[in-house]
Amino acid sequence: MMMWKPELMLLLVFISLADSAVPKEEVEGLEQILALMGATNWRLNANSCQLEMIDQMQKPHPEAEAKVLCDIDCNNGNSTNCHIISIVHKYHSLGGVLPPELLKLPYLKNIDFAYNYLGGSIPSELGSSQLQSISLLANRFSGKIPGHLGNITTLTYLNLEANNLSRTVSSELGKLINLQTMILLSNRLTGTLPPSLTELINLKDFRISDNNFSGPIPNFIENWRQLNKLELIGTGLSGPIPSSISVLNLTDLRICELSGPTQRFPPLDNATGLLTLVLRNCNLSGDIPAYIWQRRDLQLLDVSFNKIIGGISGDITCRSLRYVFLTGNMLSGDIPDTLLIEGATIDLSYNNFTLQGPGRPTCRPNMNLFLNLFKSSSSGNTLQDILPCTEDAKCLR
Template structure:
């Protein structure tokens, strides 16, 4: 009983609120009666040193102190608990050497010491642990080589040595470990060596031999392991090809990046549902007809720089025949892990592209074809118990961080941003960071250390970079570099070399993390990203071009209205100034406008979903060139939306004028229209909680504010309604359909002889007398906002004795102090939010 009292006193000193919790069938006494005892204190953030009193607990079988802040050395007295079968000291702050006394734990089956600060060589006495099944020592600072005595652990099933500080080579005696199912040895230095002998381990499920200085070929027997699920041999010096005799159909993850592998990619590797990373190798070039480039395959294949074709652009854009640069740019701005964002820099607005919409994949490559840049990500967060790979991070709580730093992209291993079709010359690069996943509290979580390397143009520019060491937690950091571009490409790569911790604050939060990247030319001669004067010139040039396009469209329409029997050839006199698609391209993308690809019906024609050859998903609006109204909308849409960009306005990728077809190509919106989300049948309707509806309202307001006040061209949309607001994957709203838009000249009220819009959404002064100003859009927005709040469809409102329209209905309920919120909401919460909403 004295033993129990002393332990309780110890625990009380370290954590006043903690009580010692033991199973009801376990009694701690000082008797000699055998009893199974477990001592488990996980994730309590306890500090101090490990209590040597543990040795006084008789018949102790299991000790787990995972996720605390214990410091000091591992007490050698633990070696006296000879009944111990499980010892887990992972994720603490222990230092010093591993005591040789642990070699007396001859019954030990699991020894887990990862994520500490242990040093020195592994004691030879550990060779006596012949019953070991699980041995893990990652994230430490050991010295010496991987010991040859591991051959004594013939029962070993899991061996994990990642970033532990040990040197190679991997001992050949590893071939004696026939029971291995999970082998992970990474980031070991030392001489080059061949692939370790693993042919006897027939039950292998996971093999990770990353950055082990392996040379030679991958042995054929590896591809014949029937239970093999994951193979990672990236960042080595392996040569040769991939065996065509792949028997293991369980294989789901294959990481071969950064080797010197060559030859063809066998079809047997392309298993449905698999993730395969072939980047940075010398494989045969994968053209558009190659098996790896087949459309609609249910697998991820990263082909970024997987071959050397002699065409640098083609090596980046695999699956593309005769890749050429349509133009050469001289800047790059990416909001990593976030959406498109406008940032004020050097007294002018800079638009950062977002990459949050890129599909997350353990081995993936995505491109932004509009601005000519791409993203390659490699690796899987092992043991995070999450089936889906989510490689973006964001701050959920309010913060004083600038918006650019509230999101980030991360990777378990390697993350590469590539800017192609870039003007040759010297560039200034700013890398933006903020540690938003770790904490600076007093719990075990603040022991986390994120350490990675930074490469620019293949050269190591930052080794063992640690954001927290540079600036702390939750604070912005900008790291500047200069680089030269000589082949029209700029490559920035972030690589996790196994250092730091992989268990803090929880599994799956390690590896490189970046908030944003900005690249601008050093030379003043480049028109993009130059000084304010140059930006002003460019701005006026763009404004003039947009005005010219709209005037050209107006003149053409006036001419066309005289004879509405002309066909598409009449468009050839108008310079569209936007990307042109061929009808063949769009027929292929939409499967010849297959009815199953139809996703909606616009005011002037159907809308189809399509997929371009490079994998870009698009929406194609089809109009008839024989329709006067369709022709007007077609020209107006191009003339207006191609001149403006904003996160809450839909993007126009391009157009097609061919045969009797007028086609507009937009970015694809995953969640269709706001009307669909609000009013479709319950079975297909997207459930929008109050926070999401509020976000949608704010987004629409921001888009209108840009059109009315912030854009160089002041524009009145004239047809704001729920069907003209589209929702992306994250339910962010984007205003669409600018076919009826007009310039708002000098902010004066314009009297229109042709009133256009949708009944029920038009402002009275415009609908009755044709008085048009930006206030007409504000009125329409108000009607949409009432639809969002009430869940009622203004177009389908049925008049009654109390009200004749939705606006009348809301006014009636408000005057009677009755709520008009959708029944889905918590009414009290919605009412409390209305003052914020109405401001």
């Protein structure tokens, strides 16, 4: 059997380190980052740029993910341009902190540490990074959303959903002119939305639901001409929905639980590509504009619990509709056959439609859709209102 001399062993180790794809300082920096987050079961293979498990862990979440990505040059054997650009560690119950040592990876563009137990504050050092995407979804960060994030001018995606952050949204975030997605759901944010957010002209996705903001929905949203998705559900903001929304070509609009004055249906003529429209409990009055029923790609319409009157247009051309919720309004008139789309779920309960009884289109047997007509009309017969399609709505003593 061949015996290795100590000198040769040292030489091989030296050559291995010298030929490693990822620079030594980045490998060491990543080890510090993982240790401070509590991910002590992993190490980086500097040659393959792959995270490898070194200690057996408890069975992880089915969606658990742990990986590091490097430059494309690493795959070409170009060690001089091989750098760590992405770290993903999701669903691993990490109980540490978000470490300032992230700055030891100067080429880092993406971090995704969603669904862990990371706590403490978001470090101010992060403001000196060149990150493009930050996801800290569902952790235990506290304190206020740091204004220094506004210094990351390269940032295009920011998700701080479901944490314990408090206070206000910093006006410094208005510096993020390249930001395309901002998700601040399920925090304890208060105060008004700072006017500096008007500078986010490249924003495509804005979600701030489940917070405690104050003041009206700001008119400056009209400056977000690239916006595709707007979600304001239980934000604490008040109405009315600004008429300036008319300049946006949205595909997904969700606004719910608005206090404030009664208003007409917001102008959405320009939103020809609408897929989802939810305006639940927004103090809407008047009728549903006819053009809403002609949005060919519309899949979900929810305007329940408002004060909407009038009827449903008979000219319904949006054949993609799968969910229609008109619950708790004052709609009247006939229910058009064109609304009864095969495979759809339709809730017309608690309205004033023409009485639906046996022989009406809505009461045809064996229809392939879910249709709720509970108290959708008033007949003066309580049992008939509850069971509108019954042949004999009488209750024997």
